[in-house]
Amino acid sequence: MSGDAAPLALPLSRLSAGASEATNLYRELQKPLLRYLVCLGLSSDEAQDVVQDAFLTLHRHLSSGGSQENIRGWLFRVAHNQARNRQKRYDRNFSAASDAELDAVSHEATPERAVLEKEKFQQLGKAMRSLTASERECLLLRASGLRYREIGEVLGIATSTVSDTVDRAIKKLAEKCNV
């Protein structure tokens, strides 16, 4: 699977081993969660709040003897639902994040390469915004390292639907970005 090389199966049993293990899990999943929420259109502060709430909910879930199966998918589902609740609360629609101030990610990029990367990101961001919300969410969750089954659990859709949606979205982007 493309995207982050995050482990597909976390050692869930370690969660009950102690707080230090939970801290390790937080370190491992904080950035993918933040990235997904920010790319959904949340501000950095909102995304931080949602991630903290998600881990607080996870703590309660585990403290109450909840299932430890697929904690990563569970966290993404909680974070996604909280982001949706914020969307309803503030009557705001998710959209791909603005790429007006996007710069090259690699620090050693030459000025010419930085300009090319910025143009590429702007083109890709424009193409992302042209996708449907479902296509965009599927792609972002896929880029976060989730399997189709996990994406289906987060979004509440069938795995086959996720496969078709991802296939359609990738082909749209490839066509719009002339890849």
Add this chain to the structure above:
Amino acid sequence: MCEFSGRLIAWLDRELPAEEAAEVERHLGDCAECQAGAEAFRRVSGEISEYCNAVLASSVRNVSPQWWKPVALGTGAVAALIALFLAMPRTHVAPPEFHAPQVKMAVPRAVAAAAPAPAISVQRVHRRQIVVPASVREPNAASAQNQNVYLLPDEPMIQIAIPADEMFPPGAVPEGMHFVADMTIAPDGSAERLQMQPRLAGFERRTTQP
């Protein structure tokens, strides 16, 4: 379009069953179109991941402490106000010329009816004096000329004794109260200082005539 193109992305994501994945891999060895498609889809997937990282980095950078912005704005506004104040044209405003007030004193009604001599006495002296009208100090005296004069250290001034009845309504001040106005005259003839001091005739009588 090749019939395998719909399974290329799932194959890239390793979402196909093992048998189906093997079939796609065999097909890729023979199909240049699917090879190019798979490469394009892999590249797009990588760019999406880079784009997401750039969005996150940009978001974190944009929430770096922005406290200096309001501070700079406030400082600039204060500096602009100070500069505006300093740049405003100024005109020297001279203080108004001082003119010594001219005091017109009315003759007390009671004194004017009782005797032609004014109850308010004005004397130019070369020694500081306290002047008590005879009509107050000695109510039955016929003339205001009989006044006790207490000499004080040398100080050229004019002293004016004014009965309180002439300045306040009847009953507002104790009976026998009057005021002594000490007026200092400057060398050029203008009034330099005017000070009113109350005097109670009964108190003076008790202390000076036990």
